[in-house]
Amino acid sequence: MRLMMRFSIPVERGNEAYQDGSLGPAIEAIIAETKAEAAYFMVEGGERTGYVFFETDDAAILPKLNEPMFAALDAAIDIVPVLTLGDLKRGLSS
Numbered sequence: 101m102r103l104m105m106r107f108s109i110p111v112e113r114g115n116e117a118y119q120d121g122s123l124g125p126a127i128e129a130i131i132a133e134t135k136a137e138a139a140y141f142m143v144e145g146g147e148r149t150g151y152v153f154f155e156t157d158d159a160a161i162l163p164k165l166n167e168p169m170f171a172a173l174d175a176a177i178d179i180v181p182v183l184t185l186g187d188l189k190r191g192l193s194s
Contacts, residue, residue: 102155104182105134105165108147113174123148126172133165153182 107130109117117123127150131139134154141150162179169175183191 105152107175108149
């Protein structure tokens with residue numbers, strides 16, 4: 101199943117992580133752990149935000165992704181299933 105993780109990092113905690121050098125490694129760890137097929141980063145609502153798209157068939161990976169982001173960056177996280185156009189077409193053809 102293809103999932104999208106959206107995370108946002110509070111400004112103060114993000115600034116601390118940037119200054120102490122832990123921001124980049126925390127984000128790189130998520131990319132590596134998920135073997136992301138795509139990742140995008142932006143400012144959204146005034147906070148550092150990322151969207152990471154990845155495949156998994158094991159829901160047990162979710163705590164491995166969430167907990168480090170919560171602990172290291174006080175991140176708010178949403179994870180939702182997403183479809184490609186091909187997935188959508190297959191679903192609509194039933």
